[in-house]
Amino acid sequence: MNNLTIKKITKQENCTTVDKATIVASMDKKTMMTIYRDMIRTRELDNGIEELLKRGESITQHSTRGQEATPIATIANLRKNDYVMPYHRGWGWAIGKGMNFKEIMAELINKKTGSNRGRGGPQLASWENRIMGRxxxxxxxxxxxxxIALSIKYRKTDEVVVCFFGNGSSNSGNLHESLNMASTWKVPVVFIVENNLYEIYEPITDTTSVSDIADRALGHGLEGTIIDGNDAFLVYKVVGEAIEKARRGEGPSLIETKTYRWMGHSSNDQRYYGGYRSKEEVDAWKEKCPISLMEKDLIAFGVATQAELDEIQKAAVEEKQAAVQFAIDSPYPEYEDLLTDNYADEKEGL
Amino acid sequence: MADEKITYAKAIRQAIVEEMHRDENIIVMGQDIRQSVWGVTTGIDNDFDMSRIYPLPISENGFCGVATGAAMTGLRPVVEFMYGDFLLLAMDAICNQAAKYRYMCGGGEFKIPVVFRVSGTGIGSGSGQHHAQYPESWVMHFPGLKIVTPSTANDAYGLMKTAIRDNNPVLFFEYKQLFGKFGTLESTEPIPFGKAKITKEGSDVTIVTYGTAAPKSLAAAQKLETEGIHAEVIDLRTIKPLDKECILKSVEKTNKLIIVEDSIKTGGVGAEIAAIAAEEAVGYLDGAILRVAGKDTSMPAGKMLEIQVVPSENDIIKAVKSLL
Structure with missing residues (x-):
């Protein structure tokens, strides 16, 4: 027994390409227009929130700007009864899964008419749309x-859970505990990590041991996939395959989408342009705007006309204006409302 | 059934198994759940299919999040912590998420019917700093949770049934020192939360207690009785909801209050009860409110040492006599 084995595990990359024309040909116009419309709506919602901020409303804004493609194109693959576990970057998931502007904006400024009755604020949830809390x-x-995925498997339905997170949260122990359990139990969850290269103000190189978060899938017996998170067509296709795999009962996936936030981490961050990030870097990413990119593609592939796209933009602006006004006009919750729902059975009265 | 003796551990098991037969959405989860360090779920895989039994990794915070998500979407998980001390690893999942989720999401359909079985709580195995603490008061602060602290086989059985049927996150404490204690089941019915039990009536002093401190408080009271001192003993059974009415009524009668607990004195359950009495019953009290509690120290290892930092029967007797 003198031959002792030393086995080394190294990362192997396997790149393939896909022709965008093929993806476009595989999609129906309705789906493509829904993705475009919801990206435009997400950007308008961000505009609306900025208007509310300027009015001095108490609001926590984590702008979606620049990252619209990943949540919207991901959710375009989901059915009404599929679940979404959202995260703090913006509101694309809320819009994509079916929440309306009014309930979102009202919630964000803590009005009684909000989705969570005003007490959740940015912690948006919608039972009806299966947005399971943030x-x-x-x-x-x-x-x-x-x-949630375990419960789906137990009930033997073909529903799935899509769980979004950021590169920052990929450093939490909970990611590793969660990937391990999801992979061990082969439950139908698709993890989408949006890597926007910063963990609040810190570049990920200063806080994170890997530049590709998808590497972290490997340690838990999962395949990691990396794609351009600003290309809605690519996101739709790649995530769609992972979702179908989960539906077939073949277990979880982790997909990393490379992207960039144009604005600060939150509305308190005033150093995002020329502070901890160079203006050149931000401007270069703005050139890769997911909405402009899709707009060009839709016209180039003859899916839509400029007039159709302009109409969508116009409708989104109107929807935003109405929602801003609705939120402002709505009442705050009553004082008594602040003390209810700590328990499912209020009669217990603790 | 009344005469049949059953241990505290077996009573908990019986309640879980009966409930699992009643409702197929109940699942059990835990580290070594089939072997079961404390014998509560040993061999449960003989009773149920593995689709209802989840052996868990060393991921306390993660698996409590899992249980929360499963509970939100139709299952009723019963999750075991091998030791009470491990609760600290899952404070976010339990106290920030499970406890607050319904409130945060606007109520309605969002419900979290999960039981966290905080097993192996307290002293009894001499395992030291990280395996012998009493964490009941750590979680008492959080709205959204219910906390059960049974001291007998009968209470453990009936309260477990209620815990499983409750639509909220419930922390169910199970004590090392009590697992092997025999008792009899008085009924197959669930025992409601928030109803303390007067285990001995008396008129001279009120002793409020729970969990492992309850049997020794009763023993002390029985000894005092032989000396002509009539102590009333209240076993809280659940500390959240807390049966304030029962405590205040008793204090109104005895005019004296002692709280006995094995948990550390500072910031303990006793502190809360003393404050309630001071706020709402000061007119009835004719002496100081005393707390007989665990010492303000980290738990020493070894059975010979750990026993010295929690109250003894004698400490309780001395405290009572000091008030009379």
Whole structure:
């Protein structure tokens, strides 16, 4: 027994390409227009929130700007009864899964007419749309998503859970605990990590051991996939395949979408342009705007005319104006409302 | 059934198994759940299919999040913590998520019917700093949780049934020192939360207690009785909801209050009860409110040492006599 084995595991990359024309040909116009419309609506919602901020409303804004493609094109693959576990970057997931502007804006400024009756604020949830709550603790939602997927598997339905998170949360222990359990139990959850290269103000090179978050899938027996998160067509196709795999009962996936936020981490961040990030870097990413990119593609492939796209833009602006006004006009919750729903059975009266 | 003796551990098991037969959405989860360190779920895979049994990794925060998500979407998970101390690893999942989720999401259909079985709580195995603490008061602060602290086989059985049927996150404490204690089941019915049990009536002093401190409080009271001192003993059974009415009524009668707990004195359950009495019953009290509690120290390892930092029967007797 003198031959002792030393086995080394190294990362192997396997790149393939896909022709965009093929993806476009595989999609129906309705789906493509829905993705475009919801990206435009997401950007308008961000505009509306900025208007509310300028009016001095108390609001926590984590702008979606620049990252619209990943949540919207991902969710375009989902059915009404599929689940979404959202995260703190913006509101694309809320719009894509069916929440309306009014309930979102009203909630964000804590009005009684909001989706969570005003008490959740940015922690948006919608039972009706199966948006299962957005904890304020980064990464806490990852294991909750696995629990929902476990429940789906137990009930033997073909529903799936899509769980979004950011590169920042990929450093939480909960990610590793969640990937391990999801992979062990082969439950139908698709993890989407939007890597926007910063963890609040810090470049990921200063906080994170890997530049590709998808590497972290490998340690848990999963394949990691990396794609351009600003290309809605690519996101739709690649995530769609992972969702179908989960539906077939073949277990979880992790997909990393490379992207960039144009604005600060939150509305408190005033150093995002020329502070901790160079103006050149931000401007270069703005050239890769997911909405402009899709607009060009839709016209180039003859899917839509400029007039159709302009109409969508116009409708989104109107929807935003109405929602801003609705939110402002809505009442705050009553004082008594602040003390209810700590328990499912109020009669227990603790 | 009344005469049949059953241990505290077996009573918990019986409640879980009966409930699992009643409702197929109940699942059990835990580290070594089939072997079961404390014997509660040992061999449960003989009773149920593995689709209802989830052996868990060393991922306390993660698996409590899993249980929360599963509970939100139709299952009723019963999750075991091998030791009470491990609760600290899952404070976010339990206290920030499970407890607050319904409120945060606007109520309605969002419900979290999960039982966290905080098993192996307290002293009894001499395992030291990280395996012998009493965490009941750590979680008492959080709205959204319910906390159960049974001291007998009968209470453990009936309260477990209620815990499983409850639509909220419930922390169910199970004590090392009590697992092997025999008792009899008085009924197959669930025992409602928030109803304390007067285990001994008396008129001279009120002793409020729960969990492992309850049997020794009763033993102390029985000894005092032989000396002509009539102590009333209230076993809280659940500390959240807390049966305030029962405590205040008793204090109104005895005019004296002692709270006995094995948990550390500072910031303990006793502190809360003393404050309630001071706020709402000061007119009835004719002496100081005393707390007989665990010492303000980290838990020493070894059975010979750990026993010295929690109250003894004698400490309780001395406290009572000091008030009379």
């Amino acid at each position: 904890p304020g603790i980064q990464g806490a939602h990852l294991s909750i998503a696995v629990g």
